[in-house]
Amino acid sequence: MSVGIRHDDLRRRNRAMVISAVRRAGQPSRTEIAATTALSHSTISAISSDLIQEGILTEIKASETVSMKRGRPQVGLSLNPEAAAVLAVVLSLNFLSVAVIDYAGQVVAEEQRRLDTLTMSRDELIGECVAIVRRRLEDPDLDVQSVARIALAIQGITDSHARAMLWSPITPQTNIAFADILEREFGIPAIMENDCNMMAVALRWRDPDRYRDDFIAILLSHGIGMGLVLKGELFTGTHSSGGEFGHMIHRPGGALCRCGRRGCVEAYAGNYAIWRNARQLSENAEPVADVSDAEMRALAAQARQTDGPEREAYRKAGEALGFGLGSLFALIDPAPVAMVGASAAAFDLIEPALREAIAQTAGGQHSGSISFDTEPNELPLIREGCAMRALSFVDQEIFAPGIQARAGSVGKNVA
Amino acid sequence: MSVGIRHDDLRRRNRAMVISAVRRAGQPSRTEIAATTALSHSTISAISSDLIQEGILTEIKASETVSMKRGRPQVGLSLNPEAAAVLAVVLSLNFLSVAVIDYAGQVVAEEQRRLDTLTMSRDELIGECVAIVRRRLEDPDLDVQSVARIALAIQGITDSHARAMLWSPITPQTNIAFADILEREFGIPAIMENDCNMMAVALRWRDPDRYRDDFIAILLSHGIGMGLVLKGELFTGTHSSGGEFGHMIHRPGGALCRCGRRGCVEAYAGNYAIWRNARQLSENAEPVADVSDAEMRALAAQARQTDGPEREAYRKAGEALGFGLGSLFALIDPAPVAMVGASAAAFDLIEPALREAIAQTAGGQHSGSISFDTEPNELPLIREGCAMRALSFVDQEIFAPGIQARAGSVGKNVA
DNA sequence: TCTATTTTTTTCGAGCCTCGAAAAAATACT
């Protein structure tokens, strides 16, 4: 049951408000913050002076701003990059990357590695993740003290508490509690997130005008993933990261899916499915482990050139995605969609059949208003989402409570 | 963007907390409220004495409780039934009902009417609703002053702001802003809700142990509806009431649905679909307008007796519901399900195929833990949900802000 | 150059709110 609001919560919440206003706006003045938060100028003044004293915010040099206006010039506030740092780790098929991001959101260091995730043992997989994090933390340029959070995104299903990977297509291993492992290893709070959810988080930061309260990010890749934001909140399942759009049923008893079941959307629209149909193999043919981006590009080129099995394969993919989206729209109503991933570059081949299918569904009522955007490069998006998630945690959970709340009641405000 | 918390919000929220604790617990003592809200005894004491003085809560006579314990006996607090009243109006196929409910949740008056909703004009439909409400409000036994809210539930799609019916199977009319109409007519705040959503709200109140944070209520009736609670919140679409489970696509291009499209779950599992399949009509046959409960019972009886087309019809219904639920579970993960409505009495015929279908889907991973409950009578549930929704509004929007906030700053607390 | 004007930011006192401790109240036990 929800809990009453205590008096100290008030300050904490309003501090969080101010911090997130600065994170969103970049360099807002105190007056602007007062306007967006609807708090009084006095309150904003008090809170921001605390935050500056604690080294969380900094004032922008007056000389850097040209006012052009009469009156006392506004002083911009910005996040102090040195206030903290976070690590964003992204684990996907045969690929592991880590980035160190400062409190202002800038990447200050990164490292990438190719792995053979499909054949690695459980311990090897964990070992690689731990090792890549350790190497970053041991970087002499980095003040390890300030690393406040590690966020790890993985292609696959995670649990709803953001602690563990439950299942993933990139490895036969299951139930790896990456968050707990990293936390134990380094003593830094860690979370484990689903890659598509992080894409959605990133899209919201990148283009808040288009991706605000309700939108869908679909990853078109070897498999099909989805990140969903509803009413401004990231949607997750009751037990897991949820939103397994790729495993909604398109045709009961239909094509064989990588997950072992039949008729999933992914079994028609995943790269392996497009490849399988383009090669005119049986729907029962075992899904191949990987199709290279180059090969997919060749398929798409061929499909654009002649009306052969390649074009039909993309048509089937569009149909599956369309009926899947139609069913999804029946539940949540239509919302803007971002198509992300290499196959988003072939969206021209997918879109006609997709729209035709949607038009045959309940969601198709507003099919005119449904708009698609494409973004072929998922990796930067996932990393960005990870970073923002970790930074938001630092904002809300570490800096918003304030020194006194964090340290118990060791000392009052610095005089 | 979210707004900062002001000082007066604090009291409002904590008052709301206390009121809802009393509504949930029935007759909690101040000590119990302090425990569930995590507020201090002093705060609870102050707030509850205000609420009693304002006539929102009442103390229970000490003589009515047997303490058996040492120490000062607890004094139970309860909602004052006379603090307010609400109207719950339910409009379904050929049927209109209204109930007057006091602030403590007891039905104090009701009226029901048979109508021919399918053939009525727009004005007739509106007129009947207005008239039935007017008759209740003109009841001399009722203190009209105290009617604080009207909640109207309809079988069909409503908009996400709870103002209007957008589309309904019970009438050819569309876009009727019932909430605005009633509000204008009687000067009482009104809301328009989806019937299945109200079922879900009611289930949560009836059995909070089973239906707490995540669950699904499915209406098996002429059509198929769903109410969904996720993370303790009623799920709605981005534009409409959403959750149109019945119009998720079961088989692309499949059986003709009442909505005019093809392959919807409802086109296999709605009463008209079961009837159509049992009569061995074509899947393209126009859905009949209504099948009587008696006729459905006869079909079910026949299906139980011999393995003929009737049994096959129920099997197909189960399969459609199963694959639909499977797709839903792919998105939200499994959750307890309540099957509501007359056809829930035939769930024994539906369940085997349903479970078999779910097992073939991504949601089937935990298929053992998926449990179904049946409740054949939807009407009381819908009315109960309506009433609770209206009462919650009174709690949160009228009583929580308090007299001074409501009346501007006309007077301070009564001395 | 100096003064008036404008806008931003800080300061200060007032008014609430919650909290903890202690007191008061109301019952059962001995």
Added chain:
DNA sequence: AGTATTTTTTCGAGGCTCGAAAAAAATAGA
């Protein structure tokens, strides 16, 4: 009747936000 126990109220302290006024810092104009 007196004591122990539990619930509820009272009271002062400490925080927080707010509005008004003051201070600060620039531009515009004379």
